Amino acid sequence: MxxxxxxxxxxxxxxxxxxxxxxxxxxxxxxxxxxxxxxxxxxxxxxxxxxxxxxxxxxxxxxxxxxxxxxxxxxxxxxxxxxxxxxxxxxxxxxxxxxxxxxxxGDYQVSVPVPVEPELAALAADVNTLGAALAATETRRTRLLGDVAHELRTPLTTLDGYVEGLIDGVFAPDPEVLGSLSDELHRLHRLADDLASLSRAEEQGPALQPVDADLAALARRAAARLAPQFDDAQVALVVHADRTVPVRVDPDRIVQVLTNLLGNALLATAAGGSVTITARPTGQGGQVDVVDTGVGLSGPDLDRVFERFYRVPGAPRRSAGSGIGLTIARGIARGHGGDLTASSAGPGHGARFTLTVPARAGHRAESARRPPG
Missing domain, CATH: 1.10.287 (Helix Hairpins)
Structure with a gap:
């Protein structure tokens, strides 16, 4: 009633x-x-x-x-x-x-008893949900502060050591030492930029400028950008993106996502392995799969890889990245109305990352009218 x-x-x-x-x-x-x-x-x-x-x-x-x-x-x-x-x-x-x-x-653990009246019960449930969501947000905020402090500690400790060594005369101010100092400063700048991007992606949503584009061309563009790194690492890069995939996206942002996926796949794959990027149309838009033959992911890691600063245990450390690239990439994908997911057969069996984005309005309507089969 x-x-x-x-x-x-x-x-x-x-x-x-x-x-x-x-x-x-x-x-x-x-x-x-x-x-x-x-x-x-x-x-x-x-x-x-x-x-x-x-x-x-x-x-x-x-x-x-x-x-x-x-x-x-x-x-x-x-x-x-x-x-x-x-x-x-x-x-x-x-x-x-x-x-x-x-x-x-600030007491987010409070719980409102649920009355028998449906409307009041719904109100109480909404307040309980709000409290739980705020508690989760506070937990993430606290963890984020700890993670940021941890990420800052390494370059700052390195810089502090070099500076003290220069002051004490242990190190000479030669190009090699100054180059190491410059690398750590660049790492700090990259972390600051990634945190700013993460803030926009999670709170305000990524700034997007969608236009009509070909998802296959964007996949080829991202692959071409990283081709030299794959050659240096002796990892084969296979591109299947010959068929036009009409979508409406922000090209630069999508290339950023694909570049991150290819870079992570390269880091996870040993020399002699391969990474395959495939672009194809779907019923509601376009899809890009990045599949590697690398270290793979366990079940608990499939969702956690999208958490801020999370690193897969035992994964290679060939990158000075901040560890929030996949978080930003998923935010960009969802900002387009799509998604970014991960799957794997298990450790040692490689991983697959799938990016989905919506099609252009006209092509989506045409796909809906097209008879099955």
Missing amino acids: GLPLRLFLSAAAVAVTGAIVAYLTVWLVAPALFEHQVGMMAGGGRSPGAGPTGLRDAFRSALTTALAVGVAASVVAAVVLAWFVTRRLVRPLDAVRAATRQIAA
């Missing part, structure tokens, strides 16, 4: 209860009062049958008194019933108010 109907029925119940109490009071009290009035007339020497005037006065007096008592009784009954109904409805709202004040004060 909905809350509006319950409120209506509650008000009607108060009114009906007052009317019933008034009726019963008058029905029970009026005859006794009338007999009392008639008895007083007889005791005063007046005959009850002396005339209609005396009986009318006695009846009017008895009825007036009975109505006064009935109205008073009905008011008391209505007030008691209204108080009970009000408390029943207000108690869950008071609990919600108290919970929201606790949440505002």
Whole structure:
């Protein structure tokens, strides 16, 4: 039963209860009062049958008194019933108010008891969900601060060591030492840039400028950008992107995602292995698969690889990256209305990363009208 109907029925119940109490009071009290009035007339020497005037006065007096008592009784009954109904409805709202004040004060573990009324139960459930979401956000924020501090500690420690060595004369300010200092500074700059990109991707959404593009061409562009690194690492790069895949995306952002996927696949694959990038159309858009023959992923790692600063245990460390590239890449994919997922047959069996993005509006409608098969 909905809350509006319950409120209506509650008000009607108060009114009906007052009317019933008034009726019963008058029905029970009026005859006794009338007999009392008639008895007083007889005791005063007046005959009850002396005339209609005396009986009318006695009846009017008895009825007036009975109505006064009935109205008073009905008011008391209505007030008691209204108080009970009000408390029943207000108690869950008071609990919600108290919970929201606790949440505002930073206590995200508060839980609101769920009442029986559907609307109030939904409100209580929403407040509980809000508290849980804020608690999770606070946990991620705390973990992020710890992760950032950890990521900053390594380059800062290295810089501190070099600077102290230069001051003490342990190191000479030659190009090799200065180059190492420059590498650590670049790492700090890269971390700052990645954190700024992550903030935009998770809080404001990535700044996108979608245009009509060919996803296959973007895949070939990303592959061409990293081809020299694959040659140096002696890892084969196979590209299957000959078929046009019309999509509406931000080309630079998609190339950024694909470059990150190819770079991670290269890091995970030993010399002599291979990485394959395949672009193809789907019913609702375009899809790019990046498949490697590298170290693979265990079940728990399939989702965690998209967490900030998460690194797969035992994975090679050939990169000075910040560890949030996949987090940013998934944010970009979802900002387009698509997604980025990972799959793997297990450690030692390689991994597959799949990027999906929406098609152009006209091509999506055409695909929907095309008969199956």
